[in-house]
Amino acid sequence: MEDNSTPLETQDNNRIVPVNIEEQMKTAYIDYSMSVIVGRALPDVRDGLKPVHRRILHGMNELGNNSNKPYKKAARIVGEVMGKYHPHGDASIFDTMVRMAQDWSMRYLLVDGQGNFGSQDGDGPAAMRYVEARLHRLAENMLEDIDKDTVDFQFNFDDSLKEPTVLPTRIPQLLMNGSSGIAVGMATNMMPHNLSEVIDGCIAYIDKKDITIEELIQYVKAPDFPTGGIIYGMEGVKAAMHFGRGRVVLRGKLRVDTKASGREQIIITEVPYQVNRDALCDRVGQLVNEKVVEGIAHVNNESNNKEGTRIVIDLKRDAIANVVINQLYKHTELQTSYGINNVALVKGRPRTLNIRDMISEFVEFRLEVVTRRTQFELREAEKKAHILQGYLIALDHLDEVIALIRASSTPEIAKNSLISAGWGLDEIQAKAILELRLQRLTGMERDKIREEYDQLMLLINHLKELLADEGKRFEVIRQELLEVKEKFGDERKTEITYLDDEVSIKDLIREEDVVITISHLGYIKRTSATEYRQQRRGGRGAIGGKTRDEDYIDHLFVASTHHTMIFFTEKGRCYWLNVYEIPEGDKTSKGRAIQNLIQLPPDDKVRAILDVKDLKDEAFVNTHHIVLCTKQGVIKKTSLQDFSRPRQTGVNAITIVEGDHLLEARLTDGNSEILLAVRSGRAIRFEEEKVRPTGRGAIGVAGIEVDDETDEVIGMICVNREDKSKTVLVVSEKGYGKRTPIDEYRITNRGGKGVKTISVTDKTGKLVGILDVTEQEDLMITCKSGLTIRMPVNGISEQGRATQGVKLIRLDENDEIAAITKLDKLEEENGNGLHTADAATVNPESGPLPSNGDAPAASDSTDQPGPGLDPLLGIEPTENE
Known part of the structure; x- marks a missing residue:
């Protein structure tokens, strides 16, 4: 029998189409990846939304769930969106809606939630059957005019309904709230920005279509996060503005408080974006247990929904807050970096966008x-x-x-x-x-x-x-x-801090003269110099600073906000600080502990301050020297070049022998004459060349001979030998002072006893300050009680070296002068003519000395105001006094 059947192979060959498996995999994977890119992970550049966000907002709008209507159960909203537009599961829809209602996740809310929507401490939201929601007023502006054929609609997943391909938003949502998502082969991570700034940038683009990115950055300055914080450096941000890729470093915001017991606390009031507060506290505790971070006694998260973030870190008694803060920035999420990757869909295709492209x-x-x-x-x-x-x-x-x-x-x-x-x-x-x-x-x-x-x-x-x-x-x-x-629109929540190597400080900080005060217990602040009103000699004075019990103003200095302050401590260390970095306060505020600004050990304190305009000016630093003196009369000169490279931990400026400490520092140009004065009323004058330059680690040479253990140097001045306008001003602890021509002090070799500079009596008290002044300057006197008075130098009479002077300030019983400083006269027109300053400060550890019996007693008439001056003036207290 003949077999007419067709072989199996022949039948199969008729049905099977051979394909290249490599090409098939490429095609299938590309189709899949584009589906994820377009339909799930990347936002549209026009409305800044991914499909799930767009469908939630559209679904709520279709439900009539507007901001002026009652809240609806979240479960109902999720069911509506899932059943009509987004068949990808209720969890993804609810999680998305929850995030749009969290004010720590979204810079500007799109959903108005009622109920438990989680917390910044990592707590999850309640189930969708318990919480309610409605559209936020801002989101309604994204849906406005959707019924006016403003956007295209497409069929939903089963072709039963139509949904918008994009929302006709009036709001630049993509820049305003940012976006993040991981697609296939690409990802996006866009930061939120301030709405007011973004709109200003859009208007600037409308006004000038060829606007540059640099010009746009003047409007859209940097990301603005819902949890605030401080952007630390702008280099990575500007890279993202220009190229669509960059990096932003964000720090939490904190302050240092002092408890009644004297211990310090670090209070964290803002944490970086997307940082879990409980996890941050746990990390700090772990670092303390592992002894990575020293100086922390206790950490507690006291945050709540009403008062916001408050994480309290108690420090040990000997801890330096500034050191602990730097360790926290280094080892915890208190400093976090975010990679910026501005990828969005433009006409259906993913594209990396700069700031101008997005706008x-x-x-x-x-x-x-x-x-x-x-x-x-x-x-x-x-x-x-x-x-x-x-x-x-x-x-x-x-x-x-x-x-x-x-x-x-x-x-x-x-x-x-x-x-x-x-x-x-x-x-x-x-x-x-x-x-x-x-x-x-x-x-x-x-x-x-x-x-x-x-x-x-x-x-x-x-x-x-x-x-x-x-x-x-x-x-x-x-x-x-x-x-x-x-x-x-609202104000920025996130501050911007530029690094020194990124931008000129002069472009950011308004230049003005400020009064810098440091108290005996080490509290520092800066105050606008115009807050100190000028008074006549003998005035009662104004409160210059509220201090704690047994505290008083040690140093008072005037400098420009653009300058650098160099601090010298009694143990011979040197530290640097920009003037604008010193916390601002009014005359009566206490200030901030200086240990929180520079890494000053607890057993050391600032003794001298120098104001330097620009440490990067090589011609200036190579031609100037810093002259240092100690309370035992040692003097030393070192090139400013050795102090022109600031270090956060400070450097050694002079080697101090046991029983001595650094007292004063002066900046010279090599053509000066140096005067040293001691508490017993003597002063010596010698040429700067008598002190040869030495390195920072040297001990120094003898400047003046100190009588005994109760005597000590109280001040030093350096006067240019060509400057004939200067006179020597000396002030005693009980408020007496005078001016003396500098030529009355003969030039001698360093190391001698010197000559009498003021007649020290029980009435005058010991010598406490010496300054070189001109008649175009004012004198500012600060007392241990905090009282401050400002008077013209030309109101202080010139007298011989051996006199006791005139009364400069009327003191309360048991009060003494703590510091004197000189400053330029205020211009009568605008009151801001301060330009230079020099200071003489009291050594608070000095004890009383018996009066010098050889000194001639001054006439009682010196207690009265000088000729041409008004009698003692009282002052009206200002509002903050």
Whole structure:
């Protein structure tokens, strides 16, 4: 029997199409990746939303779940969105909606939630059946005009409904709230920004289409995070602005408080974006247990929803807060970096965008929305005007129309009769006339129809003008953006800190002269120099600083905010600090512990301060020296070049022998004469060349001979030998002072006893300060009680070396002078003429000395004001006194 069947191989070959497996895998994977990229992970550059966010907002809008309506259960919203638009599971929809309602996740909320939506400490939200939500007012501005054919719609997953491909947002959502997502082969991580700044940038682009990125950065300065914090350095941010990729370093915000017991606390008031507060506390505790971070006694998270973030770190008694803070920045999420990767969909394709690209794409989208909205409104207005025109024709032939309708047996016959009546009516108008209510035929209603028609014609002309002129459409966009800014704009939450090597401080800090004060217990602050009013000699004084019990002002100095302060401690260490970094406070504030600004050991304290304009000026630093002196009369000179490279931990400036400490520091140009004064009333004058330059680690040489263990150096001045305008001003601890020509002090070799500079008596007290002054300067005196007085130097009489001087300030019993400083006179016009300063400070550890019996007693008349000066002046307290 013959077998006619076809072999199996032949049948299979007819059905199987051979393909290249490599090409098949490529095609399938590319299709999958594009589906993820376009349909899930990346935001659209126009409205800044991923599909799930867009569908939630659209679904809530379709539900009528607006900001002025009652809240709806989250479960109902999730069901609506999942059933109609997003069939990917309820968890993803609910999690997305929750995030849009968390003020620590979104810079600007899109959903208004009611109930437990989680916390910044990592607590999860309640189940969707327990919480409620509605659209936020801001989100409604993203949905406005969606029913005016402003955007395209597409079929949903089962082709039963239509959903928008993009929202017609009035708000630059992509920049405002940012976005993050991981697709296939690419990812996006866009930072949130301040709405007001972004709108300013959009308006700047509208005004100047060829605006540069550098110009845009003047408006959109940097990311602005919902949890605040401090951006530390702008280099990575500017890279992202220019190229779409960069890095932002964010630090938490904190302050240092002192408890009543004297121990310090670090209070963290803001943590970086997306940092879990409980996890941060746990990490700090772990570092303490592992002894990575020293000096922390206790850490506690005291944050709550009402008062916000508050993490309290108690320090041990000997801990230096500034050191602990730096360790926390290094080892914990208190300092966090974020990679910026601005990838978004542009016309359906992923693209890396710079700041100008994002703004231009949004503005161009708004132009398209406004154009389509205007076209829609024009069509609707023309349709309505066409019907009203038919009404007007019918009203002009009212009797004939009524008769014609009454004579018609059916509506269709009546419609055809109206069309063929010869009045120019078409089918739409005829149908509208037949549907006209009889009440519209009254005289008043007829007038309303005519008025409505006239108004519509004006609107139509306006809409046509808009469509004909692109500039007018841009003006509409501009006005709508300004309305959004007025409604929802706010101040920045995140501060910006520029690193020294990124930008000139002069470009950021307003230059002004400030008074810097340091108290005996080490509290420092800066105050505008204009807060100190000038008074006559003998005045009562003003409160210059509130201090703690047994504390008083040790140093008072005037400097520009653009300068650098060099601090010298009694143990011979040197530290640097920019003036603008010193915390600002009013005259009566206490200030901040200096250990929190420089890494000063607890057993050391600042003794001398120098104000240097620019340490990077090589010509200046190579031609200047720093002269140091100690309380035992040792003097030393070192090139400023050795102090021109600041180190955070400080450097050694002079080697101090046991029982001595550094007292004073002066900046010289090599052509000075040096005067040293001691507490017992003597002073010595010698040339600067007598002190040869030595390195920072040297001990120094003898400057003046100190009488005994109770005597000590109280000050040093360095006067340029060519400057003949200077006089030597000395002040005693009980408020007596005088000026003496410098030539009365003969030039000698260093190391001698010197000559008498003031007559020390029980009435005057010991010598406490020496300054070189001119008549164009003012003297500022600060007492241990905090009292401060400012007086003109030319009101202090010139007297010989051996006199006791005149009374400069009236002191309370048991009060003494703590510091004296000189400063330029205030200009009478604007009161801001301060430019230079020099200071003499008291050694608070000095004990009383017996009066010098050889000193001639001054006449009692020296207690009275000098000739031409008013009697003692009282002052009216200012508001903060």
